[in-house]
Amino acid sequence: MSGSYVSGLKCRLCGKHYPKEALNFCTDDFGPLEVAYNYDMVAAALSRGAIEARPRTMWRYRELLPVDGEPTVGRHVGCTPLIRADRLARALGVSELYIKNDAVNHPSLSFKDRVVAVALSKAVELGFQTVGCASTGNLAGSVAANAAAAGLDAYVLIPDGLEQGKVLGATIYGAKVIAIEGTYDHVNRLCSQIAFRFGWGFVNVNLRPFYAEGSKSMGFEIAEDLGWRAPDHVVAPMAGGSLIGKIYKAFKEFEQLGLLDGPVTARMFGAQATGCNPITNTVKTAATKVKPVRNPDTIAKSLAIGDPADGFFASQLIRQTGGWSEDVDDDAIVDAMRLLAETEGVWAETAGGVTVAVAQKLIEQGKIDRNGSTVLCITGNGLKTQEALIGKIARPVVIKPTMEAFEALVEAEAPALAAAGA
Amino acid sequence: MAVVRIPTPLRPHSGGHDRIEAQGATVGEVLGRVGETYPALRERIFDGGDLRRFVNVYVNNEDIRYLDDLKTAVGEEDEVSIIPAVAGG
Numbered sequence: 001m002s003g004s005y006v007s008g009l010k011c012r013l014c015g016k017h018y019p020k021e022a023l024n025f026c027t028d029d030f031g032p033l034e035v036a037y038n039y040d041m042v043a044a045a046l047s048r049g050a051i052e053a054r055p056r057t058m059w060r061y062r063e064l065l066p067v068d069g070e071p072t073v074g075r076h077v078g079c080t081p082l083i084r085a086d087r088l089a090r091a092l093g094v095s096e097l098y099i100k101n102d103a104v105n106h107p108s109l110s111f112k113d114r115v116v117a118v119a120l121s122k123a124v125e126l127g128f129q130t131v132g133c134a135s136t137g138n139l140a141g142s143v144a145a146n147a148a149a150a151g152l153d154a155y156v157l158i159p160d161g162l163e164q165g166k167v168l169g170a171t172i173y174g175a176k177v178i179a180i181e182g183t184y185d186h187v188n189r190l191c192s193q194i195a196f197r198f199g200w201g202f203v204n205v206n207l208r209p210f211y212a213e214g215s216k217s218m219g220f221e222i223a224e225d226l227g228w229r230a231p232d233h234v235v236a237p238m239a240g241g242s243l244i245g246k247i248y249k250a251f252k253e254f255e256q257l258g259l260l261d262g263p264v265t266a267r268m269f270g271a272q273a274t275g276c277n278p279i280t281n282t283v284k285t286a287a288t289k290v291k292p293v294r295n296p297d298t299i300a301k302s303l304a305i306g307d308p309a310d311g312f313f314a315s316q317l318i319r320q321t322g323g324w325s326e327d328v329d330d331d332a333i334v335d336a337m338r339l340l341a342e343t344e345g346v347w348a349e350t351a352g353g354v355t356v357a358v359a360q361k362l363i364e365q366g367k368i369d370r371n372g373s374t375v376l377c378i379t380g381n382g383l384k385t386q387e388a389l390i391g392k393i394a395r396p397v398v399i400k401p402t403m404e405a406f407e408a409l410v411e412a413e414a415p416a417l418a419a420a421g422a
Numbered sequence: 423m424a425v426v427r428i429p430t431p432l433r434p435h436s437g438g439h440d441r442i443e444a445q446g447a448t449v450g451e452v453l454g455r456v457g458e459t460y461p462a463l464r465e466r467i468f469d470g471g472d473l474r475r476f477v478n479v480y481v482n483n484e485d486i487r488y489l490d491d492l493k494t495a496v497g498e499e500d501e502v503s504i505i506p507a508v509a510g511g
Contacts, residue, residue, distance in 0.1 A: 240511015
């Protein structure tokens with residue numbers, strides 16, 4: 001395959017063009033660089049039939065992902081289940097609800113495998129041997145795992161105090177994991193300096209234009225699995241604010257290529273934790289600048305980015321599509337994690353609790369139409385944020401290994417059942 | 423004098439330097455002085471009298487938005503870092 005589906009990079013502010021290189025910002029105005037495609041060529045190559053004939057991974061949409069040759073990293077990522085969530089729908093009082101379950105993404109159990117697959121495939125194409133990232137946890141694991149499989153050296157920088165599952169889940173792969181005294185924003189600033197100083201490929205710094213495009217695959221999959229249509233509502237968690245925009249971009253690209261039945265009318269809803277809600281605040285106040293949060297304080301650590309790089313664009317998108325944004329406190333997050341687990345058998349990480357709790361709030365507010373179709377984006381796995389649940393859910397009952405002990409237990413818990421069994 | 427750190431990709435506009443010493447009592451004054459020497463750099467960092475939307479400035483380890491923005495005091499030993507805002511997440 002030729003690399004000509006991608007023409008280069010382009011500044012989102014001034015439109016200046018750049019070649020395909022490891023650079024994330026415009027050197028004229030610091031605006032974000034975005035991948036530019038030759039959509040005419042993509043249209044000639046991509047059809048529903050072509051996509052459907054390919055293996056079920058995110059690479060079935062490869063013409064819309066910015067890798068020139070064959071993908072070399074993360075070849076099995078994506079195509080996670082889109083679950084029709086009728087039991088949760090009843091609990092929330094809506095008619096048509098879906099869970100996009102990236103808690104079971106391969107290999108590291110979060111949506112970050114999508115962005116890392118693209119970023120590291122691109123890193124290999126650009127000739128990097130050492131890669132890295134600034135992470136709130138999920139990205140750390142994904143970079144570490146995918147770099148290990150690709151034989152790349154990885155430096156993973158995280159804020160000190162992350163969940164054990166996130167830290168172990170990066171270290172096990174042999175990555176150099178470095179905890180920084182400070183917030184994620186301190187980590188991010190340091191990585192911005194390291195990437196260029198050392199000439200390494202940091203997936204969410206100098207490789208960020210390519211990296212961010214990987215998130216589109218979540219939107220492509222949602223639209224295809226809904227039968228080639230975009231839903232009425234999408235609720236997505238927001239940390240840096242990139243994912244929500246890329247899901248929408250995916251719908252719009254499919255629409256532009258004529259792959260969808262009907263126009264895209266999706267309204268985009270953003271979810272944050274109250275302890276770190278810079279984008280939600282921007283949406284609610286219609287501010288033109290995002291006011292950063294200096295010291296995020298929430299159990300949803302994966303969303304604890306006080307100074308979101310795409311906060312401005314996310315808040316604009318949300319308002320332009322007629323969506324809204326809400327935030328929820330730690331208790332609501334845990335309650336929603338339990339609700340999702342108990343109704344759908346899906347154990348999401350804390351960020352998933354944020355998404356479900358915010359969806360519930362938006363439905364009760366009337367912001368989400370109860371009769372429309374709604375997709376909730378679950379981006380990470382509950383196994384990695386167990387600390388949030390300790391002391392919040394029941395401990396196992398301990399009994400002796402005898403029938404009498406079990407009968408006594410059932411008698412105490414459910415007398416009717418005990419009577420039926422007698 | 424305070425030291426100003428320049429992002430590597432902008433070095434063509436700072437005479438090839440990644441660190442520039444500059445006088446000034448505030449961030450605004452220090453960056454103003456740098457801009458006098460390197461007008462092309464000034465143009466990229468400022469939009470009129472304000473920092474551009476995607477430019478962050480730190481004094482040592484603190485974002486000046488949490489301090490006093492361009493009026494943030496700068497000491498002789500301080501390091502002022504210009505950081506592209508579009509990273510992370």
